Amino acid sequence: MTEALAFPRHQEHPAPAPPLLVATNVRKHYGGVEVLKGISLSVNAGEVMCLLGPSGSGKSTFLRCINHLERIDGGRISVGGELVGYAQRQDRIFEMNPREVAKQRSGIGMVFQRFNLFPHMTALENIWAAPVGVKKVPKQHAIKRGMELLDRVGLAHLAKAYPAQLSGGQQQRVAIARALAMDPQLLLFDEPTSALDPELVGDVLDVMRTLAADGMTMIVVTHEIGFARGAGDSVVFMDGGVVVESGAPADVLDNPQNPRTIAFLESVM
Amino acid sequence: MKQGTTLAPRPEGPAPAGPHPTDGAGSDDVVAVPLRHPWRWVGAALLGISFAALASSLWANPNIDHRTISSYLLHPRILGGVGLTLMLTVVSMVVSTILGVLLAVMRLSKNPVMNAFAWFYVWVFRGTPLLIQVVFWGYLGLLYAQISLGVPFTDFTVFSADTNTLVPAFTAGLLAMTLNQAAYSAEIIRGGMLSVDTGQHEAASSLGMSPAYTLFRVVLPQAMRVIIPPMGNETISMLKNTSLLSVIAVLELYTVATQISSQNLRQVELLVVVSCWYLFLTSVLSVPQYYLERHYGRGNARQQSPTPLGRIRAALRKTPIHAVSKGPQP
Numbered sequence: 001m002t003e004a005l006a007f008p009r010h011q012e013h014p015a016p017a018p019p020l021l022v023a024t025n026v027r028k029h030y031g032g033v034e035v036l037k038g039i040s041l042s043v044n045a046g047e048v049m050c051l052l053g054p055s056g057s058g059k060s061t062f063l064r065c066i067n068h069l070e071r072i073d074g075g076r077i078s079v080g081g082e083l084v085g086y087a088q089r090q091d092r093i094f095e096m097n098p099r100e101v102a103k104q105r106s107g108i109g110m111v112f113q114r115f116n117l118f119p120h121m122t123a124l125e126n127i128w129a130a131p132v133g134v135k136k137v138p139k140q141h142a143i144k145r146g147m148e149l150l151d152r153v154g155l156a157h158l159a160k161a162y163p164a165q166l167s168g169g170q171q172q173r174v175a176i177a178r179a180l181a182m183d184p185q186l187l188l189f190d191e192p193t194s195a196l197d198p199e200l201v202g203d204v205l206d207v208m209r210t211l212a213a214d215g216m217t218m219i220v221v222t223h224e225i226g227f228a229r230g231a232g233d234s235v236v237f238m239d240g241g242v243v244v245e246s247g248a249p250a251d252v253l254d255n256p257q258n259p260r261t262i263a264f265l266e267s268v269m
Numbered sequence: 270m271k272q273g274t275t276l277a278p279r280p281e282g283p284a285p286a287g288p289h290p291t292d293g294a295g296s297d298d299v300v301a302v303p304l305r306h307p308w309r310w311v312g313a314a315l316l317g318i319s320f321a322a323l324a325s326s327l328w329a330n331p332n333i334d335h336r337t338i339s340s341y342l343l344h345p346r347i348l349g350g351v352g353l354t355l356m357l358t359v360v361s362m363v364v365s366t367i368l369g370v371l372l373a374v375m376r377l378s379k380n381p382v383m384n385a386f387a388w389f390y391v392w393v394f395r396g397t398p399l400l401i402q403v404v405f406w407g408y409l410g411l412l413y414a415q416i417s418l419g420v421p422f423t424d425f426t427v428f429s430a431d432t433n434t435l436v437p438a439f440t441a442g443l444l445a446m447t448l449n450q451a452a453y454s455a456e457i458i459r460g461g462m463l464s465v466d467t468g469q470h471e472a473a474s475s476l477g478m479s480p481a482y483t484l485f486r487v488v489l490p491q492a493m494r495v496i497i498p499p500m501g502n503e504t505i506s507m508l509k510n511t512s513l514l515s516v517i518a519v520l521e522l523y524t525v526a527t528q529i530s531s532q533n534l535r536q537v538e539l540l541v542v543v544s545c546w547y548l549f550l551t552s553v554l555s556v557p558q559y560y561l562e563r564h565y566g567r568g569n570a571r572q573q574s575p576t577p578l579g580r581i582r583a584a585l586r587k588t589p590i591h592a593v594s595k596g597p598q599p
C-alpha cells in the first residue's frame with residue numbers, strides 16, 4: 001500500500017499554532033438518550049485525526065455536530081476560532097439563521113457513507129454546482145476546476161456520467177472532489193468506505209492518503225485501522241459517548257491501555 | 270443503489286448493460302411449439318361483434334344527424350370554445366403549480382404560521398366542491414358589491430372598483446379553477462419533496478447551499494420525477510373540469526355547445542362534437558408529459574429507452590434499436 005505517502009506533520013509545524021478545531025465538553029442527546037457525554041478534543045491545521053469506535057459510540061454524531069448538521073445541547077465547538085452554528089456577541093450566544101449557518105458550512109467539507117451525490121446531475125455538475133451557486137464562481141472557472149479535481153481523483157474520463165452509472169468507489173471519489181471544490185479548511189469523512197465493496201475501498205483510501213499528504217486537515221470516522229495507522233496523525237477511540245483513549249496512532253493502536261480499546265481492536269483486526 | 274458494476278479494474282467506465290447479442294441460432298437453442306391461446310380469439314370476436322353492433326346502431330340511428338356533427342366539428346364558435354378551454358387549462362395549471370410549490374414549501378417549513386396557513390388553505394379549497402367554488406366566484410358581486418384596496422379599519426383607500434367590472438365571468442372562472450387546483454397540486458408537490466432522500470438535504474447543507482438554492486437546484490428537480498405523473502392526471506382533470514364554468518357562462522367549449530344546441534335542438538350531436546374535442550385535447554396533453562418524465566428521469570436509470578420517435582427513425586434506417594446510453598463509453 002501507499003502508507004509511505006503519509007509523513008508525520010507534527011515535525012513540519014514545530015511552532016504550535018492555535019488548533020483549527022476545538023471541541024469542549026460537547027454534549028448531545030436524542031430524547032432521553034445521551035449520545036455524547038462531554039467530548040473534548042482539538043485538531044491542528046494539517047492534522048489527520050481518525051475517530052474509531054464501535055457503532056453507537058457517538059463518533060458519527062460528533063462528526064455531524066462539527067458542521068452543525070446536528071445541534072449540540074451543551075459545550076462548544078469552534079472551527080477556525082468561530083463558534084459553529086452560533087454567534088457570540090459579548091457574553092451572549094445567539095442562534096445563527098440558516099443563511100449564516102450555510103455560509104459557515106461552506107468552509108467545512110463532508111463526505112458521507114452513502115456518497116449522497118445529486119443523482120440528476122453528472123459527475124462534473126455535482127462538482128461545480130456548489131462553487132457556482134454558493135461562492136458565485138464564474139461557471140467557466142468552476143467547470144475547469146471541476147475537471148482538475150476529477151482528474152485528481154482519477155475520474156476525468158467519467159465527467160459526463162450520472163452517479164447511477166458509476167460504481168460505489170467512483171461515486172465516493174466524485175463526492176470527495178465535490179467537497180474539495182469548495183476549498184474547505186476542514187474535511188469530515190463519515191465512514192467513507194463502509195458502503196463499498198472490498199475491492200473498491202483501496203482507490204478511495206488512496207485518494208484520502210494523497211489529500212492527507214497534501215496537508216488537508218481531516219477528521220475521519222473509519223473502521224480502516226490500516227488507514228488510521230498509516231495516514232493518521234492522531235487516533236481517538238470513542239465508546240458510549242465519551243473519548244476513551246486518544247493519542248498518536250502507534251500508541252493507541254499498538255499499545256492500547258484501556259480494556260475497551262483493547263477489546264475493540266481485537267474484534268476488528 | 271447497486272454497486273460494483275465495474276468489473277474490470279481499469280479502464281473504468283459505466284458497466285455495459287443489456288444482454289449480449291446472440292449470433293444466430295445455436296445448436297442448443299430451445300425449439301418449442303408456442304403455447305396456443307384460443308380464448309383470446311373468442312374474446313376478440315365477441316368484443317368485435319359487440320362494437321360493430323353498437324357502431325351500426327349509432328350510425329343507423331335516425332335521432333343522430335351525422336351532417337350536424339361534421340358541420341359543427343370545425344365551426345368557428347366551437348373552435349373559439351376550444352381555444353378558451355385550452356387557455357383556461359394552461360393558465361390555471363401554470364399559476365396553480367407556482368402557488369402549489371409555494372404552499373408545499375410553507376407546509377413543510379418549520380415556521381408554524383406558514384405551516385398553519387398552508388394547512389388551512391388546503392383544508393378549505395380541497396374540502397368544498399369545485400362546482401360550489403365556481404359559483405361562489407361567479408357570484409362574488411353578491412357578497413362584495415365593491416372591491417377596494419386600502420388600510421383595513423380606516424377610510425384610507427388606494428383603489429376601488431365595482432366587483433362585476435373587476436371580476437368578470439372569465440376572471441371568476443380562472444380564479445376558481447386556479448385556487449382549487451393549487452390545493453391539490455400543493456399536496457402532490459409536497460409528496461414529491463418528501464420522497465427526496467434526507468441525504469440529499471445533508472449533502473446540499475454540507476456544501477453550504479442555502480435553503481432556497483437547495484430547493485430549486487437539488488430537491489425540486491428530483492421531486493419532479495414523482496410529481497409529474499399525478500400532475501399529468503390533474504391537467505387532464507382540469508381540462509375537463511373547465512366545463513363546469515358553463516354555470517357562470519364562461520364561453521368555453523361546453524358552454525358554446527349548449528348555446529348552439531339550445532338554438533338548433535341538436536343536443537346529442539353537439540355532445541358528440543364536444544366529446545371528440547375533449548378526447549383529442551387530452552390525447553395531445555399527454556405527449557408533453559411523456560417528454561417531461563423522460564427529462565426528469567435522467568440519471569435515474571443507467572440508460573434511457575429510445576423515444577417513440579427515435580424508434581420510428583431507427584426502424585426507417587433499418588438499424589437495430591439499441592438503448593441510448595447517456596454516459597460516455599469506456
